Amino acid sequence: MDGSVDDMESLPLFPLGSVLLPGVRLPLRVFEPRHLALTAHLERSDDPVFGVVAIRRGREVGAGMPDLYEVGCAARMTALVRHEGHLLLEAVAERRFRIESVHEERAPYLVADVTWADGEQDTAPDDLAWAAREGFQDLLDVVGGRVAGLPEDPSLLAASILDGLGLPLPEQQAVLEAGDAVERLRAIRRLCRREAALAESLGIRSASVTPSARLNQN
Template sequence: MAEIPLFPLPLVLFPGGRLPLQIIETRYLDMLTACMRSDSGFGVVMIREGQPMLNHRDEQLPSIAYTGTLATLVDFDQGKTGALDILVEGTRKFVIRDQYEQTDRLMMAQVEFLPSEASAVVPEDKQHLVSLLESLLEHEAVQNLNLIVDFLDATDVGGRLTELLPLPNLFKQRMLEMKNPIARLADLETLITRMQESQS
């Protein structure tokens, strides 16, 4: 078990994925300062209900998913507006066993880190998903993330596709919680096919 700060967001981050964020709230600026001092990370968790920002101190904290990803800082830049632009990378999946909040409304959690998924090669009949991922990586906004992708690895391909495709967050969360990378690719393939059929 480990204690980590949480950063609830309306998205899903996988291990190996990268995420640009703009930090303006004091509680998260303080959190990042503490993380940099201790060379530690924070948990990115999907918001099920509510908003990531608090408009006033008495506002209710968002309802969150219980499986998330530990994120570590890759790069940062202090903007002219006082906001902090950061780039983080997902490292390990975790499950929340207990959660609470600090006096500054920062969410904290006791988490159990999950083992890495078993290595699996992308099957021959799923190679079209690799081609789709390659095309997504050509977009300028994605190139700016400097992602390193192993196109042979089913976990890597499935994670990057889930993050980059415009899929419902609840589906993305289910993909994160899956432990079988081949089954994840199969579910992605099914949903992508449905989306393509609905557009034709």
Template structure:
């Protein structure tokens, strides 16, 4: 990808994750319009340093590894303000990036391969059970609320690991590290260790 638009945020998007965004800065409104017109994704990256909203003289530095976001719905809240729903698809690595005149970060990037899915069955089983309990608790508190977009792949170790990473209250830097791991088994082991330490499993 030679010209991938980047949206640096104080959040980490995982593959198959759901990310709603309220877009109001002109550079990002234009980006969304181009993505919708061309049917192309943009890249979501955790901010390494800097801020989400542009300020005079400020520089925003994104993490090198992010996740492609596909726009699945878009509505105009008011003139110049877009409400979009996005779906995380594939991880990517930024090779180099620059800033356009309008302030939009654009990267030359490469997509990363899907997760290696080798993991310990016992740990996967306990993590899957923990995720089901979390989902049941959320549904009990807010009937009708959907935590995840379809399809829900309960037999996919990568999907289980990513959903737990989204839900568990760990620092953003830790979420970034987990998202960047190439191996779902490693992600499952780390998440399982965290949940055991906090008496979740």
């Protein structure tokens, strides 16, 4: 993910306590003042794109600058629904970026200067997707879990399996930073093998290991 000063763009930031991968649909419940201000900016914009980045240390809500990971994923707002006391924002994750600097003084919300990942593939060889699926199924066989179908799209496949693995945030972030859809699936396959071996050695059994639809509240 290389970029020069000339390649940098400003991007409003929406820090979260979770990792967002390209291709994923993201529902956000918005009620914090700075995120409401960001949402108002997106409503006025002809290009309603914002950056989602995971928080290394700190909180999603409240004052102060959280400690953020350097790599995040841009998301495009696709819908906005008003409810009493909050907004429900829907977005789709698009491409990865690297934060070069973060500014608190430019707007009521955080704004980052970012560079974009170049030449990312959103497709992957069928055998790699198959291997990732098999790796996840092998883990499920060990722990006695189940999954009700996985998506065909490589980016969504990686995101669904990662969600089902329930790994700590730093390991989820490492998958995002691994690269494009091909590299993310390779990372997922390695993680599935590791988790299956660990579960087997410890005799871990679980009623279910399934991807979940999470609603981020901010």
